[in-house]
Amino acid sequence: MFSTRRRFGINVSLAVAALTITSAAMAQQQPPPLSVKPLNGDVYWTQGGAGGNTGIIVGKDGVIVVDAKTTPASSKDVQAEIAKITPKPVTTAILTHSDGDHVNGLAAFPDGLTIIAQENCKKEMEASVNSKQPAPQNRLPTKTVDKKADLTINGVKFTLLHFAPAHTSGDLMVYLPAQKIVFTGDIITTNGPFTLIHLEKNGSSAGWIETVKGLIMLNADTYVPGHGDLQTKADLQARLDRVEAQREKIKKLVVEGKTLDQIKQELGEVDTPPAPGAPQFASFTTVVYEELTKKS
Numbered sequence: 192m193f194s195t196r197r198r199f200g201i202n203v204s205l206a207v208a209a210l211t212i213t214s215a216a217m218a219q220q221q222p223p224p225l226s227v228k229p230l231n232g233d234v235y236w237t238q239g240g241a242g243g244n245t246g247i248i249v250g251k252d253g254v255i256v257v258d259a260k261t262t263p264a265s266s267k268d269v270q271a272e273i274a275k276i277t278p279k280p281v282t283t284a285i286l287t288h289s290d291g292d293h294v295n296g297l298a299a300f301p302d303g304l305t306i307i308a309q310e311n312c313k314k315e316m317e318a319s320v321n322s323k324q325p326a327p328q329n330r331l332p333t334k335t336v337d338k339k340a341d342l343t344i345n346g347v348k349f350t351l352l353h354f355a356p357a358h359t360s361g362d363l364m365v366y367l368p369a370q371k372i373v374f375t376g377d378i379i380t381t382n383g384p385f386t387l388i389h390l391e392k393n394g395s396s397a398g399w400i401e402t403v404k405g406l407i408m409l410n411a412d413t414y415v416p417g418h419g420d421l422q423t424k425a426d427l428q429a430r431l432d433r434v435e436a437q438r439e440k441i442k443k444l445v446v447e448g449k450t451l452d453q454i455k456q457e458l459g460e461v462d463t464p465p466a467p468g469a470p471q472f473a474s475f476t477t478v479v480y481e482e483l484t485k486k487s
């Protein structure tokens with residue numbers, strides 16, 4: 192996800208600036224409260240709380256969740272909301288990708304959960320073991336998908352799709368064909384004009400374009416993004432057009448032999464530091480530049 196960025200006036204004393212920064216950092220740590228919103232059928236999505244959006248699908252004998260939030264506390268909040276909707280147990284979690292804000296909350300789910308993910312997502316969760324905030328190693332995926340799986344879970348039909356490495360190497364799109372809903376994970380996030388690619392997880396901007404083209408081809412009306420508000424097919428098309436055009440612009444400048452700084456300047460991109468405590472991610476321009484200039 193992107194960090195919240197704020198601009199500060201320059202005519203303030205250092206003390207006031209320090210106070211403002213502290214409150215910005217606190218705002219960063221305190222996301223809006225969790226809210227649950229119904230879609231069609233027995234499908235819900237949640238927004239707010241710590242971490243990405245999640246999905247809740249109530250099946251015949253149990254509940255399937257899509258993604259698991261960042262912390263055990265935030266995942267418990269989701270489970271408490273599920274208990275208000277149905278007394279059925281959560282049997283299955285489907286993961287859209289390996290980022291901590293989507294999988295680390297798995298720690299608060301009971302033993303015996305079926306966890307489904309793309310096979311590279313599992314590898315990335317395993318590889319996170321020595322990182323600052325590792326994925327819970329006793330909640331690794333129990334079933335993996337390569338490119339595509341048609342599954343019926345608790346009577347609900349799912350098509351799970353991996354088009355290409357995009358946001359990460361292991362993105363999995365969760366498509367509910369009967370309800371015409373797709374959970375996209377962070378392939379779509381509405382807090383920036385372009386898209387976030389984790390090169391360190393072997394993501395790819397070309398793979399992102401392929402993935403979004405695949406999402407648009409699906410017979411779906413509602414796309415639940417990893418962060419932000421619900422999207423329509425037209426919203427996805429507009430984002431795809433914007434990203435493709437920007438990628439072409441960057442490519443042209445790379446071919447002309449421009450440096451990254453020159454390209455950023457040409458595109459009017461200003462480097463802004465992240466809010467205190469927030470992670471810094473490479474911009475779309477940096478990602479595309481690195482992809483196109485990488486010596487293989």
Ligand SMILES: [Zn+2]
Binds near residue numbers: 242290292377
């Ligand atoms: Zn995320």
